[in-house]
Amino acid sequence: MAGNRLTDYMSHRWLDVWPLKTECYNRYMKRNYALYTTVSFLTLILSFSAYAQVRTSGDLTTTISLTFEKATLKEVLDRIEDLTNYKFYYVEDWLGESQVSGSYNKVPISIILQDVLKQTPLNYYRYSDNRIVLIRNSIIYDELPEGFFGNGPLNQQGEQVQVNAVFVDPDYFSAHEDQQIVQVETVRIGKEDKNSIRNRFRLSGHVRNKKTGEAIPDLSLLIINRNSGTVTDENGYYSIELPSGLNILETRSLGMEKAQKNLLLFNDGELDFGLNEKVEQLEEVIVAADAAKNVEQAMTGSTQIDAEESKNIPLVLGERDILKIATTLPGISTTGEGASGYTVRGGNTDQNLILLDDGVIYNPSHFFGIFQALNPYATKDVLIYKGNIPAEYGGRLSAVFDIRTKDSNLEKFAGEASIGPVTNNIVLEIPLTKEKSSILVGGRSSYSDWILHALNDERLSNSTASFYDLIAKYNGNINNNNDVKATAYYSKDAFSITSDSLYKYSNRLFTVNWNHRFNDKNTASLNIANSEYRFNIGYDGAANNDFDLGFKINETELKLKFNYLYNNAHKFTYGLEGKLYNSNPGSIAPKGSESNIQSLIIPKEKGFESALFFSDNYTINDRFLVDIGLRYSFFAALGKASERYYEAGVPKNESTLTEIKEFGNNKVIKTYSGPEIRASARYFLAPELSVKASFNSTMQYVHTLSNTTTVSPIDTWKLADANIKPARANQYSLGLYKNLDANSIELSIEGYYKTSWDVLDFKVGAQLLLNETIETEVLQGEGRAYGVELLLRKNRGDFNGWLGYTYSRSEIKFDSEFGEERINNGEYFPSNYDKPHDFSAVLNYKLTRRFSFSANFLYQTGRPVTYPVGRYTYNNTEYVYYSNRNEFRIPDYYRLDIGFNVEGNHKIKKFAHSFWTLSIYNVLGRNNPYSVFFVTENGQLKAYKSSIFAVPIPSITYSFKF
Numbered sequence: 001m002a003g004n005r006l007t008d009y010m011s012h013r014w015l016d017v018w019p020l021k022t023e024c025y026n027r028y029m030k031r032n033y034a035l036y037t038t039v040s041f042l043t044l045i046l047s048f049s050a051y052a053q054v055r056t057s058g059d060l061t062t063t064i065s066l067t068f069e070k071a072t073l074k075e076v077l078d079r080i081e082d083l084t085n086y087k088f089y090y091v092e093d094w095l096g097e098s099q100v101s102g103s104y105n106k107v108p109i110s111i112i113l114q115d116v117l118k119q120t121p122l123n124y125y126r127y128s129d130n131r132i133v134l135i136r137n138s139i140i141y142d143e144l145p146e147g148f149f150g151n152g153p154l155n156q157q158g159e160q161v162q163v164n165a166v167f168v169d170p171d172y173f174s175a176h177e178d179q180q181i182v183q184v185e186t187v188r189i190g191k192e193d194k195n196s197i198r199n200r201f202r203l204s205g206h207v208r209n210k211k212t213g214e215a216i217p218d219l220s221l222l223i224i225n226r227n228s229g230t231v232t233d234e235n236g237y238y239s240i241e242l243p244s245g246l247n248i249l250e251t252r253s254l255g256m257e258k259a260q261k262n263l264l265l266f267n268d269g270e271l272d273f274g275l276n277e278k279v280e281q282l283e284e285v286i287v288a289a290d291a292a293k294n295v296e297q298a299m300t301g302s303t304q305i306d307a308e309e310s311k312n313i314p315l316v317l318g319e320r321d322i323l324k325i326a327t328t329l330p331g332i333s334t335t336g337e338g339a340s341g342y343t344v345r346g347g348n349t350d351q352n353l354i355l356l357d358d359g360v361i362y363n364p365s366h367f368f369g370i371f372q373a374l375n376p377y378a379t380k381d382v383l384i385y386k387g388n389i390p391a392e393y394g395g396r397l398s399a400v401f402d403i404r405t406k407d408s409n410l411e412k413f414a415g416e417a418s419i420g421p422v423t424n425n426i427v428l429e430i431p432l433t434k435e436k437s438s439i440l441v442g443g444r445s446s447y448s449d450w451i452l453h454a455l456n457d458e459r460l461s462n463s464t465a466s467f468y469d470l471i472a473k474y475n476g477n478i479n480n481n482n483d484v485k486a487t488a489y490y491s492k493d494a495f496s497i498t499s500d501s502l503y504k505y506s507n508r509l510f511t512v513n514w515n516h517r518f519n520d521k522n523t524a525s526l527n528i529a530n531s532e533y534r535f536n537i538g539y540d541g542a543a544n545n546d547f548d549l550g551f552k553i554n555e556t557e558l559k560l561k562f563n564y565l566y567n568n569a570h571k572f573t574y575g576l577e578g579k580l581y582n583s584n585p586g587s588i589a590p591k592g593s594e595s596n597i598q599s600l601i602i603p604k605e606k607g608f609e610s611a612l613f614f615s616d617n618y619t620i621n622d623r624f625l626v627d628i629g630l631r632y633s634f635f636a637a638l639g640k641a642s643e644r645y646y647e648a649g650v651p652k653n654e655s656t657l658t659e660i661k662e663f664g665n666n667k668v669i670k671t672y673s674g675p676e677i678r679a680s681a682r683y684f685l686a687p688e689l690s691v692k693a694s695f696n697s698t699m700q701y702v703h704t705l706s707n708t709t710t711v712s713p714i715d716t717w718k719l720a721d722a723n724i725k726p727a728r729a730n731q732y733s734l735g736l737y738k739n740l741d742a743n744s745i746e747l748s749i750e751g752y753y754k755t756s757w758d759v760l761d762f763k764v765g766a767q768l769l770l771n772e773t774i775e776t777e778v779l780q781g782e783g784r785a786y787g788v789e790l791l792l793r794k795n796r797g798d799f800n801g802w803l804g805y806t807y808s809r810s811e812i813k814f815d816s817e818f819g820e821e822r823i824n825n826g827e828y829f830p831s832n833y834d835k836p837h838d839f840s841a842v843l844n845y846k847l848t849r850r851f852s853f854s855a856n857f858l859y860q861t862g863r864p865v866t867y868p869v870g871r872y873t874y875n876n877t878e879y880v881y882y883s884n885r886n887e888f889r890i891p892d893y894y895r896l897d898i899g900f901n902v903e904g905n906h907k908i909k910k911f912a913h914s915f916w917t918l919s920i921y922n923v924l925g926r927n928n929p930y931s932v933f934f935v936t937e938n939g940q941l942k943a944y945k946s947s948i949f950a951v952p953i954p955s956i957t958y959s960f961k962f
Contacts, residue, residue: 060086060109060126067103076100076116080109090134094122121191121266137188137266184260190267202268204239204520205480207232207251210274213410213435219275220252235483239520251275270480274435294746298617298627298682300694300733301345301387301750303329307379307406313842314854314899314919319420319957320376323364323401328840328856330750330789330804331386332399335833336863336930337893337948340365343833344386345731345752346785346810347398348759350704350717354401357473357487359509360555362533362717364401366467366493367422367446370948373491373507377416377427378442378471380406387733387752388680388694391613391629392561392573397698397729397756405487407475408438418959422446425959437476444469465495481517486510505535521566527559533717538591546591549770552584553717571617573629578610581702581719586770602772606638606666607719609701615678622684629678635701637670637721639663644773645722651818652723652776670722674699680733688739692750694732701726703760705768705778716769718760723775729756729783746793756783759812763820779821781814783831801843810834824884830864832886837861854899854919862889865932867943890929890945897921904960914960921953 064083068076073095077088086109100116113124117134125133125140133140189203207216215236222229223240225248230240247263257276293304307322323342326332331345340363341349354361356374366373385393385400393400409429417426427442445468469491477483492506511529518524534552539545561575585602615629641663647656663669680694703724706715720726735750758780762768766777787808794800810833815826823829841857864886872881897919904914922928927950932943 060113060132062086062109063106064109064112065105065107066112069101070099071101072097072099073116073120076112080112084109085130086132087130088132088134090122091136094120094134094136096120121188123192137191137264139192139194184262186262186264187271188264188266189269189271190265192266196267198244200241200243201265202239202241202520203247203263203265203271204237205271205273206236206477207238207272208236208274208410208435209256210276211409211411212414213431213438214407216253216256216275218253219256222250222252224248224250235515237480237517272435272480294748295688295690295737295739296625296682298625298680298692299385299388299390300680300692300735301331301385301752303384303386304381305329305384306381307376311901311915311917313844314856314897314917314921319371319423321372322374322376322379322382322403323372325842326382326384326401328804328842328858329802330791330806330838331752331787331808332384333806333833333835333838333860334369337895337928340369342399342401343810344399345754345787346783346808346831346833347729347754347756348704348831348833350702350715351396351398351700351727351729352401353393353396353399354403356403356489356509357405357485357511358513358527358557358559359487359489359511359529360531360557361403361489361507361509362531362553363505363507366469366491367465367495371423371467373467373469373493374403375425375427375442375444375469375471377418377425378405378440378473380404387731387735387750388627388678388696389698390573390627391615391631391676391678392559392575394577394611394613394631394633394676394698395579395609395700395702397700397727405471405473406440407485408440408473410435410438410475410477414962416959416961418957420957421955432476435477437474440471440473440475442471465493467491467493483515484512485515486512501540502538503535504538506533508532521564523563525561527557527561529557529559531555531557540591544594544596546595547588547597548591549586549588550584551586551716554582556580569619572615573617574614576610576612578608581605581607581609583607583717583719585716585718585774588770600770602770603641605641605719605721607635607701608638609633609635624681624683626681627679631676631678632673633676633699633701634673635671635720635726636668637719639667639669640665641669641721643669643722644775646775651816651821654773654776670720672699672701672720672726674728688743690737691735692737693734696731696733698729698731699726700728703727705760705762705774718774721775724760724778725758725780727756727758727760727780729754731755744794744796746791746795748791749788751788752786754783754785756785759783761812761814761823764823779814779816779823781812781823783810783812784828785810798846799844801841804838804840806838807836808834808838809836824887829884830886832864834864834886835861850903850905852901852903854901856897857895859894860892862892862929864888865890867932890932893928894924895921895926895928896923898923913962914958917955917957917959919955919957921955922949923952925950925952 062084064080066079066083068079074092077090081087098119102112102115104112117124121137123135123137123139125135127133190201207219208214209216215232215234217232217234217236219232219236219238220229221231221238221240223242225246226242228240228242230238232238242263242265244265247265249261249263251259253275255277259273259275261273263271303326305322305325307320311320313325327334327342333343335341335343335349342352343349344352354364361373364373365371381404383402383404385402386398389400393402408431410431411434413428413430415426415428418424423444423446425442425444427440429438429440431438446466470489472488474486475483476485488510490506490508492504494502494504496502509529509531511527514526516524516526532552532554534550537549539547539549557577557579559575559577561573564572564574566572583605585605587601588597589599590597611631611633613629613631615627617625617627619625643661643663644657645659645661646652647658650656675697676699677695677697680692682690682692684690701720703718703720704715705718718724731752731754733750733752735748738747739745740747759782761779761781763777763779768774768777771777785808787806790805791802793802810831811828812831813826813828814821814823816822837860839859841855843856844852844854846852865888866885867883867888868880869883870881899917899919902916902918927947929945930948932945
């Protein structure tokens with residue numbers, strides 16, 4: 001075979017020049033002469049054998065006619081040999097399995113070779129009359145190039161071009177030996193071009209975890225013989241410009257094995273590689289990524305929670321819940337035990353944008369808010385913005401919960417599963433194309449009816465409740481510059497608290513994200529998302545009033561975002577987005593032919609929200625960092641609709657109605673727009689002490705309609721229109737952040753003040769569900785919230801956890817010259833979410849490598865409530881007289897949970913790694929009130945208190961990872 005002739009030729013024909021080659025090579029190395037990067041082992045042999053055989057120079061001008069279709073390189077070379085007297089010498093493994101096609105009619109052989117070798121790292125060299133040698137990456141020079149002794153070629157500007165050269169110290173490698181380096185290999189990058197005058201080239205690629213296939217962010221790549229380097233980004237991508245020749249690359253990162261690669265750089269090229277996780281035989285290995293992020297970044301009020309943090313924390317019925325963990329941090333709370341939704345810095349629950357892989361989730365809770373509607377094993381982390389919100393996010397006033405799912409393992413099949421008292425859960429990671437694409441699939445279902453039967457309430461003895469959620473995620477690496485991720489999610493709850501009603505609600509979303517890298521400075525992402533939330537009530541009672549009632553809201557979003565690294569001081573983020581809302585505000589229909597219920601369909605609503613955004617992360621100097629952003633948002637209420645108009649400056653009711661206008665499909669009814677400023681700054685007072693300040697303005701074009709004090713599945717969403725304005729808010733924040741003990745302890749104090757306008761609330765006695773004139777039942781007023789948040793957090797050590805305390809107030813005001821539009825005499829009064837004192841302690845103690853103990857303690861001021869304070873008789877009818885709205889409070893809330901965690905043995909080679917969690921929720925048996933309500937029995941007004949968990953709830957959960 002032709003491929004073997006190169007070995008034979010080297011072994012016999014040039015055997016006599018080997019000593020000469022070796023001696024000359026050593027002399028060159030020791031004297032530090034400039035050796036061309038193109039001089040490989042073969043090059044030197046050919047160069048020193050010139051005395052033995054006369055070389056024939058010149059191009060391959062012989063012309064031939066040749067046609068081939070999907071042929072291998074070896075087949076093409078064999079065809080040329082058959083048609084000519086040329087013989088090729090090469091290492092057959094260099095040719096690979098790639099296929100080429102072409103058709104040539106009397107074309108010089110040199111042209112054919114250039115075409116078929118174009119996509120390979122191979123060059124060719126003609127030696128003697130009929131011998132052609134293939135060389136990998138380099139070029140054989142048969143004479144010293146111009147400029148070798150200092151008089152180099154000139155570029156277009158008349159400047160001398162530096163000749164590509166490698167300077168190598170023969171003692172370099174021994175001087176830099178490192179016992180920790182576990183991988184050393186030599187890699188050739190690029191294909192040398194003799195016509196190029198460049199002496200620096202671009203190297204780029206991705207670095208991934210060999211075991212999981214996940215990208216390795218913030219990995220240091222050092223070129224130790226050039227005193228340069230770079231760092232991988234969040235996608236594991238790197239790009240660096242290097243001189244041609246030998247570059248010695250070394251990787252360094254906590255938790256990953258150190259690796260070294262000798263790079264022979266001939267041209268621009270790509271290098272993807274993987275690293276193994278670092279295993280240490282120590283008492284404990286701590287991997288602390290971004291340990292000083294809380295002090296260094298400019299954002300105020302931001303928190304990131306890793307899903308693994310929920311593993312050791314005792315929660316109700318042993319379910320991991322990343323969002324419940326968030327409520328133990330300052331400034332984030334719930335409306336009550338068993339209520340869905342989250343209040344952030346005194347804002348309403350509808351003022352939070354909750355995203356799952358960039359798709360909106362309207363109701364992130366299962367089972368009356370007791371569990372999150374997210375698979376904990378598919379969730380990677382959540383990034384919460386409650387102070388300064390980046391300009392790329394919009395549409396809500398208070399906060400953003402940006403939840404990310406895990407990327408599936410690209411290397412091998414893996415999974416995680418659990419069995420608990422309420423649910424079973426499984427997630428599988430399945431590689432599709434190794435190192436290129438994979439899919440994650442997960443499912444969770446409940447068997448929770450026994451809990452309702454165990455609660456101390458006879459009304460619940462015949463109740464049922466169940467839920468499930470499904471998730472699938474695809475992640476694929478197209479090439480170094482493109483990757484695609486797609487997520488599909490669905491969750492559904494069904495429960496019956498009474499024997500005659502069945503409640504159902506569901507979330508559905510689908511997202512596709514395409515990330516593209518233009519170069520090392522410019523990247524872009526395109527995201528398409530569709531989300532839907534709906535609920536349904538089916539009533540089947542004894543009377544002839546059976547019905548089906550439903551609601552649905554759907555939104556579709558397109559978002560294009562760019563990142564531009566202008567220089568080390570400026571990092572720009574900019575883009576645009578558009579979102580289309582379609583809402584079915586409600587419908588009711590008779591159930592069965594004998595039902596007396598009349599059908600009613602509230603007309604559909606449609607709206608279009610769009611925005612442009614721009615931000616600059618500007619490093620002014622080593623101490624001062626600012627993040628300045630501007631978002632300009634626009635909203636249009638669209639037809640088809642019948643819009644009602646009322647007299648200005650008077651209450652909206654039937655008597656003040658002036659006209660009803662009809663709008664055709666997609667016709668603009670009303671528009672709103674405005675700028676939203678997002679600005680924050682950080683200043684270092686000391687290396688581990690910083691002060692931060694921010695200003696944040698937001699707009700919200702959708703509202704929830706609810707006249708309950710806690711979020712329920714039947715809350716409906718209302719788009720802004722000609723009668724209901726969008727809400728607006730401004731927030732100011734100021735805080736101090738300090739790290740201690742090598743970033744193992746975080747200490748922060750942050751204060752905020754927030755004002756809002758056109759917040760929505762309801763009139764006394766309002767009917768919000770299935771109301772065609774909803775604008776006559778609601779009011780829009782002002783709000784204010786302020787508070788101080790303290791956090792002490794220990795991240796490492798056998799004893800770790802955090803203490804959080806928040807003092808906050810949340811108040812609203814509805815004032816008008818008309819009594820029916822005035823609440824509490826037009827003065828500020830506590831909102832439904834006003835809880836002045838909120839304290840939480842989350843503590844973990846590692847007893848041994850396998851056994852750990854955990855405890856939570858929570859205390860909150862009771863939320864506001866409106867009590868009846870008297871009775872009166874009017875026209876021989878007795879009425880209840882209520883206090884001012886939210887004048888009283890339900891009893892304070894406090895709860896203690898404990899847990900004991902047992903990990904399986906730490907053997908590396910076994911099928912699965914197990915984890916047991918034994919916990920007791922509400923170990924003190926505190927009868928915390930869920931709500932307080934009043935009923936009239938036998939002419940007497942009686943107060944009642946309902947609770948969700950009034951007794952300790954033990955649970956045991958077994959999970960395993962394989």
